[in-house]
Amino acid sequence: MKAPEPVQQVKHRRDSALATLVGAVPYAGFLGIQFERHGDELTAVLPYSEKLIGNPILPAIHGGVIASFLEVTAIIELSWAMLWDELETGRLTPEAMADNLPRLPKTIDFTVDYLRTGLPRDAYARARVNRSGRRYASVHVEAWQDNRARLFAQATGHFLMPQRKNG
Amino acid sequence: MPENDAQDFINALPFARALGMRLDQIGEGHAQISMDWDARFVGDPATGVIHGGAVSALMDTCGGAAVLSYPGALGTATIDLRIDYMRAATPGQRITARAECYHVTRRVAFVRATAHDEDSANPVATATGAFTFDRKEQP
Numbered sequence: 369m370k371a372p373e374p375v376q377q378v379k380h381r382r383d384s385a386l387a388t389l390v391g392a393v394p395y396a397g398f399l400g401i402q403f404e405r406h407g408d409e410l411t412a413v414l415p416y417s418e419k420l421i422g423n424p425i426l427p428a429i430h431g432g433v434i435a436s437f438l439e440v441t442a443i444i445e446l447s448w449a450m451l452w453d454e455l456e457t458g459r460l461t462p463e464a465m466a467d468n469l470p471r472l473p474k475t476i477d478f479t480v481d482y483l484r485t486g487l488p489r490d491a492y493a494r495a496r497v498n499r500s501g502r503r504y505a506s507v508h509v510e511a512w513q514d515n516r517a518r519l520f521a522q523a524t525g526h527f528l529m530p531q532r533k534n535g
Numbered sequence: 536m537p538e539n540d541a542q543d544f545i546n547a548l549p550f551a552r553a554l555g556m557r558l559d560q561i562g563e564g565h566a567q568i569s570m571d572w573d574a575r576f577v578g579d580p581a582t583g584v585i586h587g588g589a590v591s592a593l594m595d596t597c598g599g600a601a602v603l604s605y606p607g608a609l610g611t612a613t614i615d616l617r618i619d620y621m622r623a624a625t626p627g628q629r630i631t632a633r634a635e636c637y638h639v640t641r642r643v644a645f646v647r648a649t650a651h652d653e654d655s656a657n658p659v660a661t662a663t664g665a666f667t668f669d670r671k672e673q674p
Contacts, residue, residue, distance in 0.1 A: 393579075398575040424547060432589075
């Protein structure tokens with residue numbers, strides 16, 4: 369029986385794969401979106417900044433920022449889920465991924481519910497892949513600020529999956 | 536709306552300014568807003584195509600502007616917005632959104648919008664949304 373992989377090695381491999389995936393999306397960097405990882409579970413974090421404001425009188429985060437945050441979260445989660453097995457079995461390494469970036473799912477449609485005003489503070493989001501087939505996927509995303517149970521926005525989207533040679 | 540007032544509308548919204556939006560036309564429940572392609576807004580580095588979220592932001596701003604230009608409107612906020620992505624916007628090309636507030640009730644405004652790049656015959660995306668409609672109180 370093979371000895372289990374040392375924990376630091378596992379963490380390093382997963383974290384560098386995630387950093388490569390997220391770092392390759394310029395718009396995620398433009399908004400300042402970061403991802404925290406626990407095992408395979410991702411939480412997206414949107415640190416507050418003044419440029420994200422849509423209504424300066426309230427003030428409130430722009431609806432377009434919220435839609436963008438949710439869509440970025442959905443695409444990264446879906447890509448992460450798509451690559452996870454390949455990364456865990458070693459068929460794909462973070463280094464190979466960085467040299468040849470994986471194609472990302474394409475959004476077919478995306479529907480956002482604005483439940484509460486986005487306050488001028490950090491926001492968090494998690495996505496759940498409800499169905500992922502060879503061609504199409506359906507993803508639900510929830511976003512909150514202070515309380516996990518009080519969502520300020522949610523979204524559902526459908527995506528066209530990229531065709532992977534060995535996937 | 537005079538040109539200066541129109542651009543003031545965009546300049547008052549920090550995120551619209553961050554995306555470089557320009558209000559081209561507005562009035563009577565219709566609005567047109569456009570923005571340049573920018574490397575910072577790219578969603579898929581392999582293709583250079585702008586992120587869907589940036590197109591959403593443009594459509595949402597344009598939809599809100601259309602509602603605010605509807606006679607009697609005082610304020611608005613998005614209740615929900617659905618975007619259908621028809622095709623990838625061509626990298627390097629300006630994206631233009633047009634929105635129409637086609638019906639209002641006492642409290643709700645209904646909006647549809649389309650976005651296109653420099654090929655105006657083939658939409659990049661279409662959207663439908665419901666917005667809150669805060670109106671001037673009638674005497």
